[in-house]
Amino acid sequence: MVNCSSALRVIVGVAMLAACSGCGTGRPATVAVTGTVTYQGRPVEGADVRFMGKSGPIATGTTDAQGRFTLRTFAAGDGAVPGEYTVLISKTEKVIDPRNPDNPYPLSRNLLPERYGNPVASGLTATVKSGEKNDFTFPLTD
Numbered sequence: 001m002v003n004c005s006s007a008l009r010v011i012v013g014v015a016m017l018a019a020c021s022g023c024g025t026g027r028p029a030t031v032a033v034t035g036t037v038t039y040q041g042r043p044v045e046g047a048d049v050r051f052m053g054k055s056g057p058i059a060t061g062t063t064d065a066q067g068r069f070t071l072r073t074f075a076a077g078d079g080a081v082p083g084e085y086t087v088l089i090s091k092t093e094k095v096i097d098p099r100n101p102d103n104p105y106p107l108s109r110n111l112l113p114e115r116y117g118n119p120v121a122s123g124l125t126a127t128v129k130s131g132e133k134n135d136f137t138f139p140l141t142d
């Protein structure tokens with residue numbers, strides 16, 4: 001005779017295993033990505049760096065005083081999913097609208113050539129590979 005309590009435990013256990021077969025982060029694997037951004041030969045501090053693939057998550061970072069960045073996709077410093085990327089780099093500052101100085105929402109002014117922040121015109125690319133050092137240098141010019 002089958003004990004209903006034992007059978008129920010087995011059924012619940014199997015159901016939990018089936019439900020958890022997809023458990024985990026559900027995220028694609030990432031690899032560490034670092035790099036340097038310079039403009040006119042000098043490090044750029046405070047630039048936003050974005051790696052945009054054809055599909056999948058975007059990886060982002062911000063440059064420090066030496067122009068160095070570390071990318072994150074899901075958590076600080078986790079890098080990017082391996083693949084090919086268009087790289088976008090921008091640095092903006094907030095300015096008062098001269099036509100409306102009382103506007104509580106300041107305007108943004110780009111401090112780098114605008115093409116570097118445009119996915120169609122940036123011309124910057126990177127290929128992130130598993131098992132390799134993914135350290136990129138982006139020397140920006142006018």
